Amino acid sequence: MTIRALSSAGAALPPLETRTEKGRDQFSALLRQNLANLVEVQAGADRAVQSVALGNLDGLQQAVIAMQQASLAMDFTLAVRNHIVDAIEELLRTQV
Numbered sequence: 001m002t003i004r005a006l007s008s009a010g011a012a013l014p015p016l017e018t019r020t021e022k023g024r025d026q027f028s029a030l031l032r033q034n035l036a037n038l039v040e041v042q043a044g045a046d047r048a049v050q051s052v053a054l055g056n057l058d059g060l061q062q063a064v065i066a067m068q069q070a071s072l073a074m075d076f077t078l079a080v081r082n083h084i085v086d087a088i089e090e091l092l093r094t095q096v
Helices: 003-011 016-053 057-093
Strands: none
Touching (some): 016 057
């Protein structure tokens, strides 16, 4: 690639601040969506357990499945959180 091609390709990109804000907003929205999904899955598991506790033994398998889904969703959320914390700690250790 020539210098002219590189400079013209770079001119088509929006400013870095705009791209950073857009990426931050998308990441934030993704985290909010996944946390809302976690709350919904946990509420479903709570309803299933309550149904079994009230004597509806027909839903026992669904309650076990719902509890396992809630457990996996929580494990995934904690894993994502741990990776984010690790990344932030790594950035803080980086010397400029």
